[in-house]
């Protein structure tokens with residue numbers, strides 16, 4: 001299978017990114033950030049998390065953020081909802097898409113979400129059923145697909161089995177997360193191939209982190225297999241608070257630079273994306289992690 005001619009980029013910076021940044025931004029800054037992202041032509045934007053503010057204080061204002069953004073036509077704004085309470089908030093906020101997560105490692109599941117893999121799948125089943133009743137689409141995350149900070153290697157068949165279960169529960173897409181960014185391209189290919197035996201390839205997304213500098217190589221390996229949905233975070237925002245030492249998500253600017261070089265269509269405006277990354281890193285008072293953004297900045301561009 002050749003590289004897909006079109007790739008759907010899913011922007012996770014305003015959720016996965018910001019929730020892992022140490023500071024909390026004003027609600028209005030988040031709203032402007034998300035509106036800038038939609039202005040780039042990104043088709044799917046994660047806007048926040050309907051989780052307990054005690055667990056993730058950075059996302060306590062997600063209801064206000066969702067209410068305040070200017071909904072761009074054709075853009076899907078997705079919000080994390082892990083349980084019935086989160087789903088109720090999603091319904092109240094009239095979001096069209098939510099995301100729910102599980103982990104392919106028992107220890108990570110226990111530490112990250114305080115429940116076993118079996119319990120997390122049961123929770124997913126309940127949330128999927130409730131969401132479907134309200135016409136809300138559900139995206140399923142499987143984390144630790146290429147390694148776990150506590151257990152080390154993760155069996156690709158376990159990942160495939162979890163992805164299959166979540167797909168059958170009604171998740172419209174399964175995002176495969178290398179949460180700690182340890183995978184390499186051969187391993188990524190083997191994992192994706194194992195999952196694709198159970199879930200249609202066009203229903204799979206890749207959510208890779210760049211901890212060991214392998215994210216773009218791993219994404220390229222996925223593209224070669226025909227995967228056409230890539231999660232990324234502008235400026236490389238965020239990491240994972242439960243995964244010690246994990247660097248941020250792969251940077252959207254870097255992914256887009258590679259895709260443009262490959263002649264892959266995304267519908268995204270490169271310059272506006274770089275500007276959105278600059279906007280949010282200025283607000284956070286730090287440099288982007290994106291190599292592309294840093295290279296352009298060093299040229300004065």
Ligand code: MG
Pocket residue numbers: 016179207209239249
């Ligand atoms: Mg991530």
